[in-house]
Amino acid sequence: MTRTASLLNDCFLHDKDRLRHSEVLDLLKERLTTVAETEICTLSEALGRFLSTPVVAPRDVPLHDNSAVDGFAFLHADYLETGTLRSGPVIAAGDLADYSLGKNEAARIFTGAAIPDGADTVAMQEDCTVADNQITVPPGLKTGANLRKAGEDIKSGEIVTRPGKRLRPQEIASLASLGLSEVSVYRRIRVAIISTGNELLEAGRQTSIETGQVFDSNSAMLLALCASLPVTVSRLGIVPDVASAVEDTIARAAATHDVILTTGGASRGDEDHVVATIDRLGKRHAWQIAIKPGRPMTFGQIGDCVFMGLPGNPVAAFVCFLLYCRPALTILGGGDYIEPTRFPVAAGFTIDRKKPDRREFLRGWLTTGESGPVARKFERDGSGLISGLRAADGLIELDEETRSLTIGQTVSYIPFSEFGL
Numbered sequence: 235m236t237r238t239a240s241l242l243n244d245c246f247l248h249d250k251d252r253l254r255h256s257e258v259l260d261l262l263k264e265r266l267t268t269v270a271e272t273e274i275c276t277l278s279e280a281l282g283r284f285l286s287t288p289v290v291a292p293r294d295v296p297l298h299d300n301s302a303v304d305g306f307a308f309l310h311a312d313y314l315e316t317g318t319l320r321s322g323p324v325i326a327a328g329d330l331a332d333y334s335l336g337k338n339e340a341a342r343i344f345t346g347a348a349i350p351d352g353a354d355t356v357a358m359q360e361d362c363t364v365a366d367n368q369i370t371v372p373p374g375l376k377t378g379a380n381l382r383k384a385g386e387d388i389k390s391g392e393i394v395t396r397p398g399k400r401l402r403p404q405e406i407a408s409l410a411s412l413g414l415s416e417v418s419v420y421r422r423i424r425v426a427i428i429s430t431g432n433e434l435l436e437a438g439r440q441t442s443i444e445t446g447q448v449f450d451s452n453s454a455m456l457l458a459l460c461a462s463l464p465v466t467v468s469r470l471g472i473v474p475d476v477a478s479a480v481e482d483t484i485a486r487a488a489a490t491h492d493v494i495l496t497t498g499g500a501s502r503g504d505e506d507h508v509v510a511t512i513d514r515l516g517k518r519h520a521w522q523i524a525i526k527p528g529r530p531m532t533f534g535q536i537g538d539c540v541f542m543g544l545p546g547n548p549v550a551a552f553v554c555f556l557l558y559c560r561p562a563l564t565i566l567g568g569g570d571y572i573e574p575t576r577f578p579v580a581a582g583f584t585i586d587r588k589k590p591d592r593r594e595f596l597r598g599w600l601t602t603g604e605s606g607p608v609a610r611k612f613e614r615d616g617s618g619l620i621s622g623l624r625a626a627d628g629l630i631e632l633d634e635e636t637r638s639l640t641i642g643q644t645v646s647y648i649p650f651s652e653f654g655l
């Protein structure tokens with residue numbers, strides 16, 4: 235049964251009463267739509283952007299049948315008759331003349347050059363013998379060998395890429411091969427990053443540190459995480475745990491950004507003002523999720539600005555960004571949200587007692603075992619340990635039903651590459 239956000243005001247919820255991971259994702263997909271307008275950008279600026287208009291191929295790629303090798307081009311039927319052909323024209327890539335071959339004639343041809351009329355097959359030069367203007371081609375060559383057909387990469391009229399697609403180097407290469415120099419994409423959505431906490435110091439601005447203080451690592455981490463998405467980020471710095479300061483900063487950010495990401499102050503301690511601020515300024519859609527790490531994650535909105543309040547613990551903030559902010563930023567920015575692929579692998583560790591009703595995301599990596607990949611986990615689970623993130627190449631997911639784990643039991647592994655990292 236789906237619980238609604240309005241039932242989530244109790245900060246002493248048990249995991250079974252908290253929103254489940256899948257429910258939060260459903261909520262995000264249900265309540266978020268593309269907010270970004272479209273714009274034209276050059277192909278050199280298009281990497282990582284979300285396409286807004288389908289690209290239909292204006293022509294075939296390649297445009298003409300051409301040779302895949304340096305060698306000799308001829309008609310297969312002539313070759314079957316004699317195996318020896320008369321030397322004809324020389325055709326290089328870029329040669330624009332119209333060549334055609336006579337009976338029993340072979341063209342000297344180079345890789346990429348257009349196939350002349352009267353030829354349908356190419357032999358590699360290494361396989362041929364040339365003497366007295368005669369080319370002898372060994373037997374066994376099939377019709378069409380070493381020939382690349384017009385349109386075999388892209389056919390004229392084909393939809394090459396669809397709206398929502400994140401443009402990778404390979405899409406950019408295809409668009410360039412069609413002769414396109416610009417593409418229509420969604421504009422970058424504007425994201426504000428705010429760290430909250432009296433204990434926080436900004437590296438660079440403050441260099442000395444005292445007991446009780448910590449350098450703000452979350453802002454730098456979120457900025458780096460955002461780099462894999464087509465967004466523009468404003469780092470709004472550190473806000474102290476003072477209700478009016480939190481409210482002022484969030485209200486100002488909401489007026490000029492599509493999304494606000496905060497870290498810290500997400501629980502219900504006396505110094506935690508984020509949730510109360512969202513309740514005052516806007517609407518809360520979710521708070522308290524049955525996951526670890528990341529339980530106090532908040533999702534809401536202030537006017538048209540989407541608010542995502544991440545927990546202060548760096549590991550929880552990192553995991554929540556991947557699980558919830560990345561999908562949200564993708565949907566808002568016009569991208570197709572694709573659920574990360576889970577790979578079933580053998581566990582290389584044990585867990586004696588896992589709390590039921592919550593989903594856990596352990597920091598892990600894969601090693602090669604005798605019968606396939608084996609998931610290893612960072613030995614310490616603390617949500618403040620950035621070293622666990624550093625050691626990891628992915629997340630090991632234990633679902634709500636899992637109570638314990640033995641060596642060799644199957645677990646789901648999500649490589650960080652599935653999150654675009």
Ligand SMILES: Nc1nc2c(c(=O)[nH]1)N[C@H]1C(S)=C(S)[C@@H](COP(=O)(O)OP(=O)(O)OC[C@H]3O[C@@H](n4cnc5c(N)ncnc54)[C@H](O)[C@@H]3O)O[C@H]1N2
Nearest residue numbers: 429431449450451452498499500501506529545546547550
């Ligand atoms: N009584 C309870 N205490 C806590 C609960 C709870 O349910 N009941 N939940 C715990 C969980 S789970 C998490 S996660 C944290 C989340 O707390 P907050 O989001 O309110 O975060 P803070 O208390 O502000 O900070 C937690 C921790 O993270 C450090 N931090 C915060 N911001 C940064 C930053 N920008 N860079 C580096 N480190 C940061 C902060 O110093 C704290 O150590 O609450 C648990 N407590």
Ligand code: MOO
Nearest residue numbers: 527528529550617
């Ligand atoms: O879920 Mo808190 O998420 O780090 O310990």
